[in-house]
Amino acid sequence: MVTLIKNIKKLIQTEDTPRKWVAGKEMANLPAIDNAWLMIEDDRILDFGTMDNCPEPDEASEIDVSGRIVMPTFCDSHTHLVYAGSREIEYGDKIRGLSYEEIAKRGGGILNSTKLLAQTSEDDLYEQALERIHEIIGFGTGAVEIKSGYGLDTENELKMLRVARRLKETTPIHIKTTFLGAHSIPMEYRNDQTKFVDKVINEMIPAVAAEELADYIDVFCDKGFFTVEDTERILMAGMKYGLIGKIHANELDYSGGIQVGVKYNARSVDHLEFVGPEEIKALQGSETMPTVLPGAAFFLNMKLSPVREMMNAGLPLALASDYNPGSSPSGNMKFIMSLGCINYKMTPEEVINATTLNSAYAMGLEEDLGSIAKGKIANLIITKPIPSYEYLPYAYTSHLVEQVMLNGELINLD
Numbered sequence: 563m564v565t566l567i568k569n570i571k572k573l574i575q576t577e578d579t580p581r582k583w584v585a586g587k588e589m590a591n592l593p594a595i596d597n598a599w600l601m602i603e604d605d606r607i608l609d610f611g612t613m614d615n616c617p618e619p620d621e622a623s624e625i626d627v628s629g630r631i632v633m634p635t636f637c638d639s640h641t642h643l644v645y646a647g648s649r650e651i652e653y654g655d656k657i658r659g660l661s662y663e664e665i666a667k668r669g670g671g672i673l674n675s676t677k678l679l680a681q682t683s684e685d686d687l688y689e690q691a692l693e694r695i696h697e698i699i700g701f702g703t704g705a706v707e708i709k710s711g712y713g714l715d716t717e718n719e720l721k722m723l724r725v726a727r728r729l730k731e732t733t734p735i736h737i738k739t740t741f742l743g744a745h746s747i748p749m750e751y752r753n754d755q756t757k758f759v760d761k762v763i764n765e766m767i768p769a770v771a772a773e774e775l776a777d778y779i780d781v782f783c784d785k786g787f788f789t790v791e792d793t794e795r796i797l798m799a800g801m802k803y804g805l806i807g808k809i810h811a812n813e814l815d816y817s818g819g820i821q822v823g824v825k826y827n828a829r830s831v832d833h834l835e836f837v838g839p840e841e842i843k844a845l846q847g848s849e850t851m852p853t854v855l856p857g858a859a860f861f862l863n864m865k866l867s868p869v870r871e872m873m874n875a876g877l878p879l880a881l882a883s884d885y886n887p888g889s890s891p892s893g894n895m896k897f898i899m900s901l902g903c904i905n906y907k908m909t910p911e912e913v914i915n916a917t918t919l920n921s922a923y924a925m926g927l928e929e930d931l932g933s934i935a936k937g938k939i940a941n942l943i944i945t946k947p948i949p950s951y952e953y954l955p956y957a958y959t960s961h962l963v964e965q966v967m968l969n970g971e972l973i974n975l976d
């Protein structure tokens with residue numbers, strides 16, 4: 563089946579030669595074509611160009627999008643969107659002055675979600691997560707990474723990852739899964755953290771691998787959570803089963819998480835509030851995507867990651883939502899772009915690069931998604947009529963996504 567999208571006001575993030583990512587000063591450039599057409603065959607992009615050269619295929623369904631911008635869907639490379647219930651009670655505690663770490667020390671935070679998850683059936687968990695998947699597709703997300711990490715025992719970690727697999731089988735969004743058994747230390751292991759790490763390595767990882775439930779392996783390598791040594795052991799164990807690293811690093815301190823991630827060739831290191839010259843040096847020349855989570859820093863009112871320093875040092879940068887019940891209860895990537903612009907002083911071009919091509923790389927999907935290029939999967943956002951692409955992060959609470967196409971098919975967003 564051929565589809566021709568005509569009269570596109572601006573087609574953005576176009577590519578003639580495929581790039582794996584955009585780095586440093588290049589992030590300020592956003593390739594685009596004014597007054598464009600885009601042709602799709604089945605689920606892939608066939609070709610694109612300017613309207614003065616628009617093809618007239620015999621049999622094609624045509625979509626006229628006058629006044630609208632077309633761009634690749636967002637790739638959200640860091641979420642925890644399979645979770646049970648919510649944590650708005652803690653939200654009140656935070657407002658009254660407790661820090662994220664203090665709440666965690668008391669057995670709240672992640673462990674609250676662990677308790678709820680254990681009481682929730684797999685079917686119920688699936689229904690809750692499915693609603694979030696529909697929500698984020700409506701926001702224009704076409705690919706999402708989903709972590710486990712609220713199970714913290716083998717049975718419940720598997721439950722989370724089976725739900726993620728079922729979402730992959732039953733929805734059109736592209737899903738990558740990450741095993742995050744080392745997300746928090748359960749209360750009963752607080753006096754013997756090594757024993758818990760042993761359990762992750764000897765029991766959980768083999769069980770996850772036996773069912774082929776994960777693409778990546780993650781560790782919360784930070785102050786009060788897992789050490790560099792723990793992280794190193796878990797990464798090595800996961801890599802034996804073909805799992806690639808994707809590390810929670812340097813959210814709460816200079817944890818060494820970035821260095822250990824790079825050492826084991828992690829796909830990404832994420833959060834990155836605490837980044838100095840040594841961390842930047844470690845990332846330079848590596849294949850690891852620095853990924854910042856503006857939603858979590860905003861919601862927890864944290865120190866901001868030095869993104870300008872990283873980009874000035876020639877690094878690429880991705881942004882993701884971190885959709886989760888504790889530190890970022892939103893998967894709205896357009897709002898993430900706005901936070902990137904407002905709080906981190908990134909330009910609209912930089913945030914679009916960070917939420918499309920670079921975040922596709924951060925989840926291993928850059929060959930298929932993240933830009934408008936011949937042969938890539940036709941995952942597209944068609945905006946409402948808007949004056950410019952800068953208007954997207956600028957109008958920070960307006961819903962500007964009119965249609966979403968996934969795998970060449972328009973999605974019913976009702």
Ligand SMILES: N=CN[C@@H](CCC(=O)O)C(=O)O
Pocket residue numbers: 642671672675782810813858884886887888889890
């Ligand atoms: N920082 C660690 N993990 C999550 C938070 C999970 C939670 O609080 O439920 C994050 O990425 O922000």
Ligand SMILES: [Zn+2]
Pocket residue numbers: 640641642810884886
């Ligand atoms: Zn996270």
